[in-house]
Amino acid sequence: MTVTDQSQQPTATKRRSAATDKKKSSGRMMILGFLSPTLLILIFMVAYPIISLIDYSFYNFSALNPHEGYKWAGLDNYTYLLSDKALWQRFIFTGKFVFVCVSLQMIIGIFVGYQLQKKFKGRDVIFTLLMMPMMLSPVVVGFLWRYMLNSEWGVVNYLISSVGLDKVSWLSQTTPALFAAAAADTWMWTPFIILLATAAFRGIPDTIYEAAEVDGASAAYKFFRLTLPMSAPVLFIALILRLIDSFKQYDLFFALTGGGPGSSTETVSFAVAKTAFNYFYTGEASALAVILLFIIIGLSMILVRHLNKMGDKY
């Protein structure tokens, strides 16, 4: 009896306080006053630009001479872009990059995270050290890897040749450049997966493993049948966030490959920037940006729906 009384009391007070809060007009003033600055900034910096972008995407004009031509183009920008083979190349490259680096990050991250959840001496120090790469500036990361991947004096080729393999000219060939970019992105973002994976693994109660051990389950069984399914909701968040971030990757390529060789390592983001700020085809760039936004919004919707399903955790 006493136990039920104690557990019910806090919820009752909470409900009562929420009811009184709603009635008070001072509460409404506080909500308005506290939210409006943030809301205004976001409307000005996010909503307004996106609406303008959609508007621009139907016009044929250049930022260089905005007074001259705001020619209505209808869907011309879109039809031109979608029939442009070069643009499809960007999408294919971006897709390949996303696939390679996100799968590498998930596999390595889950493996390392699984090993790091076991307690051992110095674990926290190693864990913190391993987290460093994801906090660094992508520009520095890009240049650092560009330095290390140089075909003649790069340390990576030195290590490769010291093992007896042939040197690779990483950044001047299309396929090696893809893997070079994936290696740099994986270097930077695997820690993120490790971080989320260890958190998910630690959330699994020990009693479940103990029960499995009593039943004589193997290590592989425990990992694939218990650990992975039970941490799937968090790992899914990690996956979607990485998909979104690597899909819009721009900084890293800017510093690492500069889009080259040729234009073979240009991501979709890179193409938007090039169209808008090198060629100044503002209308076309807006249309491409809108396409990019729709893909990102689609991925975000999956994430949001997933978060809603997870319920009280978020």
Added chain:
Amino acid sequence: MAAVTQPRSAYLTRWFILALLAAYTFYNLGPILWLLVSSFKGRADLFAMPPVWIFDIDTSGYESVFGVGAAAGTASAYGVVDALINSVVVSSIGTVMAVFLGTLAGYVCSRYDFRGKGDFLFFVLSTRMLPPVAVLVFYHLMFARLGLADTRTGLVLVAIFANVGLATWIMKGFFDGVPKEVEQIAQVNGYSRMYAFIRLVVPMVRGGIAATAGFCFIFAWNEFAFASILTTTKAKTLPVKISAASGATGIEWTQIMSAGVVLIIPVLIFFYLIRKHLLMGMTFGVLGRS
């Protein structure tokens, strides 16, 4: 027989796992060490093949970064000091403003139920997903029209918008951790909601505010896409300045390495201070609430 092979294969598996972990640790930490070592190398040592491990410490990269020593007043002086000041000003003001606004919004979202709260929180979350180049197409025009192009003010505005969402979500999490009884007791004793917020609740989440500020500062400090398009000369930040060292005349590696170290040192200091809140900060406060 079986009793002997069983532990032996387990032993091998353990060594195999350890070897893989060691390889990953090498891959993870090696590049950072290599950056630190290389930043003290002179031009000849920087391009030596095979790479040299023992070399004369050469600080010419750092000298040209700060425009001191042999590089003082010369054309090769990299002029990073101005960019460094821009970076410090933009990131600090942007962080303070974003954390201030995020604290207010986070508090209201934690304590009140109001119509459109879910929509507001997702609108705020969208800043995490937004590809910078998409809005940049428009910012480029808008900033020119408003006279914000190539100004610190413009970049501060960007830093606020880019981080206020993060600050809101993280601070909401910290406020959720403060019992609602705090305000109730204050109201019973005749204090206003505002007084309770400023004098009682905010001091209770001081640690959270500091962590939030740490994240906002790191993200604002590292920000590149916006700064590279919206600045041309005066307002260049350090990451933009670093990228500018790769020009038509080739890449100034000594300067890039040294400037890179200068750029990551503050990040590593802040990273060390906020390491306990990493999960929350990196997932927009979606996971790892404290």
